Amino acid sequence: MERIVLVGKPNCGKSLLFNQLTGLRQKVANFPGVTVELKTGQFDQFEVVDFPGTYSLHSLSKDEEIAVEKLNLAVDDDDTRLVVCVLDAARLERSLVFALQVQALARKNNKAVVFVLNMIDEVERYGLNIDIKALQKELGAPVYALSAKTLKGVAAFKEALPSLAKQAQAPTELNIQLGEQRKFIERAREINAEYGIRSDVVLKNQNRIDTFLLNNVLGGIAFLAIMFFLFQSIFTWAQPLMDGTEAAIGWIASALTGVIGPGIVSDFLNDAIFGGVGAFLVFVPQIMVLTLIIGVLEDSGYLARAALICHKPLSLFGLSGRSFIPYLSGHACAIPAIMAARTIESPRKRLITMLTIPLMSCSARLPVYALLIAVLIPKDATFLGVFDLQGAAFFGLYFFGILMALVVSTLMNVFTRKSKELKDMPFILELPSYRLPHWKPLFQRVINSGLQFIKRAAPVIFVISLCLWTLGYFPQGAGLENSLLGKIGHFIEPVFEPLGLDWRYGVAMIMSFLAREVFVGALGTMFGMSGAEENIAGLAAQIQADGLTLGAGIGLLLFYVVALQCVATVAMLRAETGKSRIAWGLYAGYGILAYLIAVIAAHIV
Amino acid sequence: MKTLWELKAKQAAVVETINSQLTGPVISRLQEMGFSKGQQVVCVRRSPFKGPLVVQVGDCVYSLEQAVAEKINLALAS
Numbered sequence: 001m002e003r004i005v006l007v008g009k010p011n012c013g014k015s016l017l018f019n020q021l022t023g024l025r026q027k028v029a030n031f032p033g034v035t036v037e038l039k040t041g042q043f044d045q046f047e048v049v050d051f052p053g054t055y056s057l058h059s060l061s062k063d064e065e066i067a068v069e070k071l072n073l074a075v076d077d078d079d080t081r082l083v084v085c086v087l088d089a090a091r092l093e094r095s096l097v098f099a100l101q102v103q104a105l106a107r108k109n110n111k112a113v114v115f116v117l118n119m120i121d122e123v124e125r126y127g128l129n130i131d132i133k134a135l136q137k138e139l140g141a142p143v144y145a146l147s148a149k150t151l152k153g154v155a156a157f158k159e160a161l162p163s164l165a166k167q168a169q170a171p172t173e174l175n176i177q178l179g180e181q182r183k184f185i186e187r188a189r190e191i192n193a194e195y196g197i198r199s200d201v202v203l204k205n206q207n208r209i210d211t212f213l214l215n216n217v218l219g220g221i222a223f224l225a226i227m228f229f230l231f232q233s234i235f236t237w238a239q240p241l242m243d244g245t246e247a248a249i250g251w252i253a254s255a256l257t258g259v260i261g262p263g264i265v266s267d268f269l270n271d272a273i274f275g276g277v278g279a280f281l282v283f284v285p286q287i288m289v290l291t292l293i294i295g296v297l298e299d300s301g302y303l304a305r306a307a308l309i310c311h312k313p314l315s316l317f318g319l320s321g322r323s324f325i326p327y328l329s330g331h332a333c334a335i336p337a338i339m340a341a342r343t344i345e346s347p348r349k350r351l352i353t354m355l356t357i358p359l360m361s362c363s364a365r366l367p368v369y370a371l372l373i374a375v376l377i378p379k380d381a382t383f384l385g386v387f388d389l390q391g392a393a394f395f396g397l398y399f400f401g402i403l404m405a406l407v408v409s410t411l412m413n414v415f416t417r418k419s420k421e422l423k424d425m426p427f428i429l430e431l432p433s434y435r436l437p438h439w440k441p442l443f444q445r446v447i448n449s450g451l452q453f454i455k456r457a458a459p460v461i462f463v464i465s466l467c468l469w470t471l472g473y474f475p476q477g478a479g480l481e482n483s484l485l486g487k488i489g490h491f492i493e494p495v496f497e498p499l500g501l502d503w504r505y506g507v508a509m510i511m512s513f514l515a516r517e518v519f520v521g522a523l524g525t526m527f528g529m530s531g532a533e534e535n536i537a538g539l540a541a542q543i544q545a546d547g548l549t550l551g552a553g554i555g556l557l558l559f560y561v562v563a564l565q566c567v568a569t570v571a572m573l574r575a576e577t578g579k580s581r582i583a584w585g586l587y588a589g590y591g592i593l594a595y596l597i598a599v600i601a602a603h604i605v
Numbered sequence: 606m607k608t609l610w611e612l613k614a615k616q617a618a619v620v621e622t623i624n625s626q627l628t629g630p631v632i633s634r635l636q637e638m639g640f641s642k643g644q645q646v647v648c649v650r651r652s653p654f655k656g657p658l659v660v661q662v663g664d665c666v667y668s669l670e671q672a673v674a675e676k677i678n679l680a681l682a683s
């Protein structure tokens with residue numbers, strides 16, 4: 001198919017233009033281990049490819065290198081008919097540096113170029129205008145002024161696009177060669193001096209809002225308020241959606257098994273497919289809600305400010321200011337948090353952030369904490385006479401997770417400092433203008449985040465779920481205690497002995513690899529209770545009567561803070577880092593660390 | 606010579622050179638982002654505890670951390 005390539009600097013409104021051209025049907029191509037996303041959509045008979053926003057053809061990181069490599073290939077490709085360079089009309093100089101480089105690249109490959117002067121509405125709002133005809137002559141290529149937001153000029157551009165792509169333009173004289181880096185900068189400055197609008201006019205609004213949002217006191221309060229809202233919304237908005245998904249899966253499961261009738265097939269469908277794979281679909285709404293909120297923050301321009309505010313404290317631990325939102329999100333669920341880490345500019349800091357996110361106490365740990373705290377701490381006990389001891393224990397566990405994450409990230413930072421592959425990017429962050437987010441690109445992102453998660457995690461979860469089910473089910477009718485899994489539990493009981501735990505806990509811990517909250521239900525089964533998830537107090541009483549020691553209990557709690565007992569997270573880490581070695585290595589590493597901490601706790605308490 | 610890091614809030618200056626301690630690609634990126642010789646820069650704000658500074662360069666506003674800002678040498682504004 002004939003192709004149109006769309007490029008531009010970050011924050012130039014390119015994604016929205018892409019959406020206005022192609023509508024809502026688009027495909028996203030990802031590349032393992034990097035954040036590069038190429039979006040493809042259809043306009044007329046053309047395939048439109050949206051490249052990630054870039055400042056330059058000279059790459060700094062692996063991500064940029066791949067993006068630039070793909071761009072080179074696309075411009076060189078015979079099917080490519082036209083390269084569209086999107087410029088920010090209010091920031092002509094900055095957007096021209098990259099656009100001129102792309103123009104030179106296109107010329108080298110004999111490809112036609114057209115410039116889009118996007119966000120022309122902002123220029124007009126200040127009562128200014130840009131001489132398009134003269135600019136066209138200056139650039140030696142057609143220029144279309146439009147606003148992807150207000151749709152002004154978009155129809156005219158759409159109409160012209162097919163003919164622009166069809167007629168191969170006679171290449172204009174080559175005035176700058178690709179290697180002459182400085183000349184692009186000088187040329188951009190010249191053109192801007194002639195045609196650009198005054199920057200202080202554009203930046204006045206932005207700076208005025210920043211006086212408030214970056215203020216040491218007021219800005220801090222605004223930051224806390226926004227983060228509190230974000231955190232709340234993951235729980236409160238996502239909860240009904242999660243419950244709905246769970247109910248729907250349960251309904252389908254019972255309808256289906258009702259038709260089939262009892263037997264091994266029905267057990268398999270119910271427990272392995274709907275119970276195992278279904279349990280992970282429950283996370284999809286949470287992932288989408290979180291993606292939506294982070295998307296709003298990013299498109300409005302606040303995300304960059306949040307990163308600026310958090311940068312200094314987090315840099316002490318080898319993290320970036322952009323690590324804050326992933327860390328915060330990690331308290332709901334590690335998967336969207338790992339996805340959110342994509343916004344971190346430095347590959348090394350991104351990796352460190354992703355690898356420490358699983359230490360945040362996510363919502364799947366809550367049932368485990370609730371159960372064990374109920375076992376260990378009497379209900380009306382107080383701490384320092386005022387605080388509820390159970391509540392204080394919850395807080396302590398969250399705090400312990402964050403502390404561990406900061407310790408681990410500091411260590412990882414020290415050990416990866418010399419790595420050539422993980423280049424550290426300097427912290428240079430553009431503070432874009434504040435804008436109202438547009439729903440179209442947001443909608444795309446939200447849908448994609450859900451699909452990506454399903455595509456990446458489903459296969460691994462299916463396999464693990466199948467294995468655990470088989471081990472727990474056979475020999476048929478024996479019950480969990482006498483199943484293969486039970487036998488394995490008995491066999492490896494010596495492993496759990498130093499923790500002060502017997503084989504029943506061991507089996508529940510193995511089963512909770514599917515998802516941490518499975519621990520509660522599995523342990524309930526071992527204690528002869530069904531539906532323990534709904535009756536945590538009852539199970540807690542049974543465990544108390546059974547005599548779980550305080551040391552073993554605290555050890556078990558700390559084990560769940562640290563251990564990476566979540567197959568979906570491992571699958572996501574594998575996809576995002578592009579390396580199984582890292583994902584499974586981290587699983588083993590946190591497993592061993594958690595085990596050691598639990599052993600120590602069991603012996604000193 | 607002053608560096609960008611020493612600029613106080615509301616102070617303006619002109620970019621002179623970029624310290625060659627930074628790697629070549631980072632220097633050219635900074636130049637492409639606007640920190641090229643002769644470009645006027647204005648410090649918009651300073652963050653407490655030596656946090657990143659906010660600087661206006663031509664038509665863009667950037668936030669830079671100390672490690673980068675102290676590698677950008679300035680000539681005093683005319």
